[in-house]
Amino acid sequence: MNTLTIDTSTIVASVAILNEEKLVGEMIINHQKKHSEKLMIAIDHLLSDGGLSINDIDVFGIVSGPGSFTGLRIGMATVKGFAQALNKPVVAVSTLESLAMNIPFADGLICPVLDAQRNQTYTGIFHFEDGHLVRDMADTVMEIDDLIASLRVKNETIYFLGDGLPRFAQVLQEAVPESLIVPNYLNMNRASSAGALVLERALKGETSHYREVEPFYIRPSYAEEHKK
Amino acid sequence: MKILSIETSCDETSVAIVEDGRKILTNRIYSQIDIHQKYGGVVPEIASRNHVTKLPYIIDEALAESRLSLAEMDAIAVTNGPGLVGALLIGLSTAKAMAYSLGKPLIGVHHIEGHIAANFLQFPELAPPFLTLVVSGGHSHLVLVEDYQTFKVLGRTIDDAAGEAFDKISRVLGLGYPGGPAIDAAAKNGNPDAIPFPRVMLDKTQYDFSFSGLKSAVLNYLNGKKMKNETVNPDDVAASFQLAVIEVLVNKTIACANSIGMKTICMAGGVSCNSLLREMMGQAATEAGMTLYYPDPILCTDNAAMIGSMAYYNYINGEISDLSLNGIPGLKIGTRQ
Numbered sequence: 302m303n304t305l306t307i308d309t310s311t312i313v314a315s316v317a318i319l320n321e322e323k324l325v326g327e328m329i330i331n332h333q334k335k336h337s338e339k340l341m342i343a344i345d346h347l348l349s350d351g352g353l354s355i356n357d358i359d360v361f362g363i364v365s366g367p368g369s370f371t372g373l374r375i376g377m378a379t380v381k382g383f384a385q386a387l388n389k390p391v392v393a394v395s396t397l398e399s400l401a402m403n404i405p406f407a408d409g410l411i412c413p414v415l416d417a418q419r420n421q422t423y424t425g426i427f428h429f430e431d432g433h434l435v436r437d438m439a440d441t442v443m444e445i446d447d448l449i450a451s452l453r454v455k456n457e458t459i460y461f462l463g464d465g466l467p468r469f470a471q472v473l474q475e476a477v478p479e480s481l482i483v484p485n486y487l488n489m490n491r492a493s494s495a496g497a498l499v500l501e502r503a504l505k506g507e508t509s510h511y512r513e514v515e516p517f518y519i520r521p522s523y524a525e526e527h528k529k
Numbered sequence: 530m531k532i533l534s535i536e537t538s539c540d541e542t543s544v545a546i547v548e549d550g551r552k553i554l555t556n557r558i559y560s561q562i563d564i565h566q567k568y569g570g571v572v573p574e575i576a577s578r579n580h581v582t583k584l585p586y587i588i589d590e591a592l593a594e595s596r597l598s599l600a601e602m603d604a605i606a607v608t609n610g611p612g613l614v615g616a617l618l619i620g621l622s623t624a625k626a627m628a629y630s631l632g633k634p635l636i637g638v639h640h641i642e643g644h645i646a647a648n649f650l651q652f653p654e655l656a657p658p659f660l661t662l663v664v665s666g667g668h669s670h671l672v673l674v675e676d677y678q679t680f681k682v683l684g685r686t687i688d689d690a691a692g693e694a695f696d697k698i699s700r701v702l703g704l705g706y707p708g709g710p711a712i713d714a715a716a717k718n719g720n721p722d723a724i725p726f727p728r729v730m731l732d733k734t735q736y737d738f739s740f741s742g743l744k745s746a747v748l749n750y751l752n753g754k755k756m757k758n759e760t761v762n763p764d765d766v767a768a769s770f771q772l773a774v775i776e777v778l779v780n781k782t783i784a785c786a787n788s789i790g791m792k793t794i795c796m797a798g799g800v801s802c803n804s805l806l807r808e809m810m811g812q813a814a815t816e817a818g819m820t821l822y823y824p825d826p827i828l829c830t831d832n833a834a835m836i837g838s839m840a841y842y843n844y845i846n847g848e849i850s851d852l853s854l855n856g857i858p859g860l861k862i863g864t865r866q
Contacts, residue, residue: 324816325544337618337621337622337855337856338853339852339853340622340853341625341626342853344853345629355630356630362764367760370574370577370578370614370615371577371614371618372578374577374578374581374615374618374619374622375622376618376622377581377617378580378581378584378619378622378623378626379622379623379625379626380626381581381584381585381623381626382622382625382626382627382630383626383627383629383630385585385589385599386599386626386627386630386631387630395774398647413748427795459847472564476722483856511585512585512586512589512802514576514579515581516579518642522572522575522578523574524568524572524574524575525575526566528567
């Protein structure tokens with residue numbers, strides 16, 4: 302089963318093709334949000350270099366959020382277009398669980414932190430058990446101080462990663478003594494991490510129809526939030 | 530040649546299939562007006578959210594209605610500007626993925642060129658050259674269409690678009706959103722000569738428009754009445770405001786056509802649904818010995834059929850887009866990137 306997974310949820314644009322045997326190929330571009338211009342070109346390169354055509358893809362994976370609203374929609378609208386044109390299923394995975402998949406041998410809690418602006422973070426808590434990702438807290442948006450308060454009582458090693466780190470690494474390290482900051486090269490979104498989850502779920506038949514799958518914004522739009 | 534076209538530049542999610550640029554096989558439009566009404570105007574983030582949710586359904590509806598399959602499409606067309614960038618990117622991303630998956634050409638279309646092409650769908654005999662007045666919520670342009678690919682902007686608004694002025698005045702009069710139909714309806718009960726609002730003609734030899742001065746004049750009038758505790762008849766204000774806008778549009782259009790010796794004029798865009806504009810432009814054109822075209826209201830508002838029509842003319846002239854096609858909010862008429 303060939304899966305093609307797209308992640309445009311943050312400044313990183315990434316595409317990966319995975320099947321049961323191997324990671325066929327991956328592209329990660331961590332430079333400027335020009336996802337709309339770059340994405341299809343990256344997909345085209347990856348497919349042709351991997352000796353595949355778009356018709357060989359059985360399942361389309363999408364990192365559905367949280368993240369940049371526009372970025373989420375570029376990826377989602379692209380995946381919906383593929384799935385609708387080729388009549389193939391979709392698997393959506395969260396940006397945060399996908400980040401946690403970057404460090405599968407971590408022996409503690411994994412806490413991805415995305416910069417959600419306004420001193421808030423999109424975050425969740427995970428750990429690995431027998432090589433499988435286990436979720437300990439639902440993806441949410443919260444004040445960084447509230448996250449710190451909830452982590453202080455954990456008494457476990459906590460691995461932090463995600464695009465919120467440039468902003469929050471210092472406060473997290475000061476407040477949570479058992480914290481480890483994941484190095485830069487494993488710190489950002491990569492479609493192969495999401496793709497591993499996509500493949501696992503697709504093999505279990507946990508797929509969605511292109512009309513059902515939606516971006517996972519967590520936050521309502523600013524206008525809805527501020528509507529009296 | 531059958532083209533599947535997608536339009537998501539503002540708050541309409543629309544998908545059409547058009548044959549050879551002239552024949553509409555289907556033109557599905559999902560309007561988000563009800564959703565944006567309570568905010569008094571289009572909220573870009575909400576528009577984008579609805580586009581990404583609705584677009585696959587609208588594509589399926591279009592295919593079902595036309596009893597065609599995606600495999601029978603010869604190309605995929607999409608509006609790539611001007612418009613709300615986040616909204617444009619939904620149609621664009623889906624169109625690119627579909628064209629790539631189907632192995633069919635991708636054709637980017639300019640939204641205003643699309644509005645102009647709406648007339649091709651309704652009038653089989655219409656062919657360039659002609660002068661078009663494009664008036665909508667976001668645009669007020671006088672465009673000389675020299676041929677199917679050559680557009681010359683002879684006049685444009687230097688501030689507000691005509692439709693924008695309708696929306697603002699409608700809001701202050703409490704008539705609701707969208708302002709165009711609301712003002713049009715209220716004006717039917719009012720006296721257009723009740724208040725002498727200014728007609729901003731700018732330089733008589735130029736064909737640019739300005740509506741911000743008129744908007745201020747209306748606001749000043751309303752504030753003045755309020756200060757003096759006098760009542761205002763909103764129908765009279767609507768009628769007088771509307772006449773001031775329409776007179777300028779009609780006079781500029783006819784003068785512009787005369788200046789270039791053009792005997793064929795078209796109207797396009799949402800504001801060209803306005804009943805007074807249709808009536809007064811019709812009279813003025815007849816008096817000037819000109820032929821006037823404007824499409825049915827459904828083709829005046831944002832719709833994908835007009836994009837499919839323009840896409841055909843792009844295609845037969847070799848204007849095909851590549852996978853890096855981007856959404857350009859300020860895309861200029863006659864350009865692609």
